[in-house]
Amino acid sequence: MINQVYRLVSPRQFEVTYKDRSLQSDYVVVRPSHLSICAADQRYYTGTRGKEAMATKLPMALIHEGIGKVVYDPLGEIDTGTSVVMIPNIPTETDEIVAENYLRSSKFRSSGYDGFMQDYVFLNRDRLVELPNELNPHVSAFIELVTIAMHSLVRFEAKAHTRRNVFGVWGDGNLGYITSLMLKRRYKDSKVIVFGKNQYKLDHFSFVDETYQIDEIPNDLFIDHAFEAVGGKGSQYAINQMIDQLFPEGSIAIMGVSEYPVEINTRMILEKGLTIIGSSRSGRTDFVNTVEFMKEHPDFVEYLRTLVGEVQEVKTIQDIITAFEKDLTSSWGKTVMEWKI
Numbered sequence: 001m002i003n004q005v006y007r008l009v010s011p012r013q014f015e016v017t018y019k020d021r022s023l024q025s026d027y028v029v030v031r032p033s034h035l036s037i038c039a040a041d042q043r044y045y046t047g048t049r050g051k052e053a054m055a056t057k058l059p060m061a062l063i064h065e066g067i068g069k070v071v072y073d074p075l076g077e078i079d080t081g082t083s084v085v086m087i088p089n090i091p092t093e094t095d096e097i098v099a100e101n102y103l104r105s106s107k108f109r110s111s112g113y114d115g116f117m118q119d120y121v122f123l124n125r126d127r128l129v130e131l132p133n134e135l136n137p138h139v140s141a142f143i144e145l146v147t148i149a150m151h152s153l154v155r156f157e158a159k160a161h162t163r164r165n166v167f168g169v170w171g172d173g174n175l176g177y178i179t180s181l182m183l184k185r186r187y188k189d190s191k192v193i194v195f196g197k198n199q200y201k202l203d204h205f206s207f208v209d210e211t212y213q214i215d216e217i218p219n220d221l222f223i224d225h226a227f228e229a230v231g232g233k234g235s236q237y238a239i240n241q242m243i244d245q246l247f248p249e250g251s252i253a254i255m256g257v258s259e260y261p262v263e264i265n266t267r268m269i270l271e272k273g274l275t276i277i278g279s280s281r282s283g284r285t286d287f288v289n290t291v292e293f294m295k296e297h298p299d300f301v302e303y304l305r306t307l308v309g310e311v312q313e314v315k316t317i318q319d320i321i322t323a324f325e326k327d328l329t330s331s332w333g334k335t336v337m338e339w340k341i
């Protein structure tokens with residue numbers, strides 16, 4: 001069959017590529033239904049990802065957050081029409097220590113390897129997780145971003161000390177919202193404080209204990225552990241504030257992506273004995289855990305609906321551009337594409 005792949009060829013410019021794909025293979029074929037735009041996709045779309053990465057990774061289909069329905073399973077194990085979330089990480093080996101998303105041999109969709117902006121996505125059997133029918137598709141579209149918070153929390157639990165009275169989350173955007181919501185659901189007796197730049201965004205965080213604008217943090221406020229969900233140059237300011245507000249021996253989980261190295265106060269990291277935990281992408285276990293968590297906590301899913309921002313029906317390449325442009329000017333939430341191309 002001929003599959004159409006919608007690739008970014010240069011900033012703000014997409015082209016259709018026709019790829020001949022055989023159904024005589026082990027791949028399960030999925031028709032995407034709802035796709036969501038990540039900050040990483042925007043860095044490629046706008047060309048801010050950096051000259052070298054743009055040159056080596058393009059042309060490629062963007063998008064690594066998405067769901068769809070199974071249209072063909074060569075083994076006949078998965079019913080046609082089953083709703084699934086697609087896993088963008090593609091491991092090529094296993095390791096007893098290193099998780100699939102940290103293996104340098106793994107490929108990642110929409111980062112040098114074609115993402116989900118295709119008519120049909122061909123996936124290895126273990127690269128999809130079945131979704132319950134009742135789950136809201138616009139929320140499910142960005143499950144991958146929820147797995148990022150899940151993955152970071154799992155790493156935090158394995159590496160940080162066990163006093164968890166007060167958590168601080170820096171970042172009043174999508175990932176900050178998801179992380180603080182997940183912390184509140186997982187640690188019912190702990191206090192969660194969110195630190196952000198915009199009062200109108202912080203107003204959405206009604207479920208946390210306290211919120212502060214980053215230039216109004218009380219001097220006597222201290223936290224046990226911190227999560228960074230800012231990215232870019234802002235992460236430098238955020239990480240240095242975390243270092244100041246943490247009790248000794250606390251931890252900092254970094255999730256935000258920065259294009260350039262950031263300067264952090266290593267002297268105080270040493271003096272306070274802080275642990276820094278880097279966290280990037282996610283793997284199958286995180287997807288399975290996240291879908292289970294969403295099944296068990298309907299109120300968690302309900303809160304995530306607040307994050308559904310722009311919804312754009314996509315039938316043409318111009319609609320794709322419209323979705324990315326709307327996302328750039330949107331002041332809150334995730335942009336979801338209803339994939340009907």
Ligand SMILES: NC(=O)C1=CN([C@@H]2O[C@H](COP(=O)(O)OP(=O)(O)OC[C@H]3O[C@@H](n4cnc5c(N)ncnc54)[C@H](OP(=O)(O)O)[C@@H]3O)[C@@H](O)[C@H]2O)C=CC1
Pocket residue numbers: 038039040145148170171172173174175176195196197198201214229230231232234235237238254255256257258279280281282
């Ligand atoms: N590790 C991983 O695997 C993943 C990482 N990410 C990364 O996480 C980061 C956040 O993503 P996302 O939530 O979607 O992006 P958002 O833009 O929605 O969120 C970032 C928020 O942080 C605010 N902010 C800026 N500076 C500070 C500061 N010093 N302290 C507190 N808040 C601040 C921003 O405000 P304003 O807009 O006003 O500047 C914005 O509201 C990005 O870098 C993204 O690439 C995303 C997915 C996976």
Ligand SMILES: O=C(CO)[C@H](O)[C@H](O)COP(=O)(O)O
Pocket residue numbers: 038039040043064108110111112144145148257280281
């Ligand atoms: O968003 C992400 C995962 O959900 C990661 O931040 C993204 O994969 C980083 O990729 P790149 O190196 O291409 O910017």
Ligand SMILES: [Zn+2]
Pocket residue numbers: 038039040064
């Ligand atoms: Zn992403």
